[in-house]
Amino acid sequence: METPAGTMTETAAGTLSRTAPATTAETAEDGLARAFDAAVAADERIEPRDWMPEAYRATLVRQMAQHAHSEIIGMQPEANWITRAPSLRRKAILIAKVQDEAGHGLYLYSAAETLGTGRDELLDKLHTGRQKYSSIFNYPTLTWADVGAIGWLVDGAAITNQVPLCRCSYGPYARAMVRICKEESFHQRQGYELLLALSGGTPAQHAMAQDAVDRWWWPSLMMFGPPDDASAHSAQSMAWKIKRHSNDELRQRFVDICVPQAEALGLTLPDPDLRWNEERGRHDFGAIDWTEFQQVLKGNGPCNEQRITQRRRAHEEGAWVREAAAAYAAKREEVTAS
Numbered sequence: 042m043e044t045p046a047g048t049m050t051e052t053a054a055g056t057l058s059r060t061a062p063a064t065t066a067e068t069a070e071d072g073l074a075r076a077f078d079a080a081v082a083a084d085e086r087i088e089p090r091d092w093m094p095e096a097y098r099a100t101l102v103r104q105m106a107q108h109a110h111s112e113i114i115g116m117q118p119e120a121n122w123i124t125r126a127p128s129l130r131r132k133a134i135l136i137a138k139v140q141d142e143a144g145h146g147l148y149l150y151s152a153a154e155t156l157g158t159g160r161d162e163l164l165d166k167l168h169t170g171r172q173k174y175s176s177i178f179n180y181p182t183l184t185w186a187d188v189g190a191i192g193w194l195v196d197g198a199a200i201t202n203q204v205p206l207c208r209c210s211y212g213p214y215a216r217a218m219v220r221i222c223k224e225e226s227f228h229q230r231q232g233y234e235l236l237l238a239l240s241g242g243t244p245a246q247h248a249m250a251q252d253a254v255d256r257w258w259w260p261s262l263m264m265f266g267p268p269d270d271a272s273a274h275s276a277q278s279m280a281w282k283i284k285r286h287s288n289d290e291l292r293q294r295f296v297d298i299c300v301p302q303a304e305a306l307g308l309t310l311p312d313p314d315l316r317w318n319e320e321r322g323r324h325d326f327g328a329i330d331w332t333e334f335q336q337v338l339k340g341n342g343p344c345n346e347q348r349i350t351q352r353r354r355a356h357e358e359g360a361w362v363r364e365a366a367a368a369y370a371a372k373r374e375e376v377t378a379s
């Protein structure tokens with residue numbers, strides 16, 4: 042593969058790395074940095090063995106880790122309803138969805154491993170509060186309708202955020218996102234279908250669906266992160282093409298998608314300021330309560346403590362599986378070597 046600024050060469054390790062024609066004044070690192078910038082500018086993918094700035098690597102590890110943590114912590118609020126799903130069909134769908142989320146976590150931890158950060162290290166950071174997961178999962182699932190609202194709104198917001206990540210400049214992350222997004226579309230669809238059934242059911246079922254949407258609407262808007270002018274990492278991530286659109290742009294896109302869907306569901310979005318703006322060709326919507334967001338982020342949400350305690354317990358209880366897998370792998374290696 043050619044890079045616009047230079048060529049690919051064989052290194053001592055036998056792998057390909059980017060190089061760029063160097064002028065006499067510049068260091069080898071300057072040349073590599075120039076090749077990296079050129080590859081990003083040309084919309085090429087950066088691969089694990091390519092040279093990359095340390096800050097790019099650190100940003101990716103932080104983002105992928107937070108994303109992976111969100112996938113596995115996100116299993117908890119919905120798993121809460123598996124034993125109480127109202128039919129065999131609903132139970133089968135919900136189990137499949139929760140398993141998908143575990144799979145998403147695995148793809149993403151694997152993608153982070155390509156940057157030299159092991160899964161153990163990332164999980165340890167999650168368990169000790171040094172890395173975060175999406176604050177949306179610190180809200181409780183109070184009724185069966187919450188499973189529908191999560192699918193429609195939370196998975197829906199996740200898709201809006203994640204489809205552009207399929208074009209992220211880092212190859213392993215972009216490729217993981219392709220499959221994740223396909224599965225997220227199914228999740229969004231099942232949530233919508235569940236709410237449609239409830240909304241068209243008895244008055245009590247309709248009220249349950251409306252109540253769930255009332256509680257999940259604002260937290261799902263917060264999933265896009267702080268407004269652009271208050272977002273610490275946005276500008277650099279966009280320059281590196283890790284991120285393709287700003288938080289506010291994605292949030293607006295999500296609102297515009299949801300309004301006609303809510304109408305089709307026969308449900309109301311809980312925002313008196315929500316209206317079509319003819320001039321902008323988009324919907325205006327009310328102010329988000331960022332104080333609530335900051336509080337949940339700080340650990341003061343309704344379920345922060347419960348989620349992390351449960352995660353630590355699951356990790357401890359799974360120790361024997363990890364040990365067995367490692368022993369099995371060592372044994373196979375022995376057999377192959379002999």
Ligand SMILES: [Fe+2]
Nearest residue numbers: 112141142145
């Ligand atoms: Fe997921």
Ligand SMILES: [Fe+2]
Nearest residue numbers: 142196225228
């Ligand atoms: Fe999902």
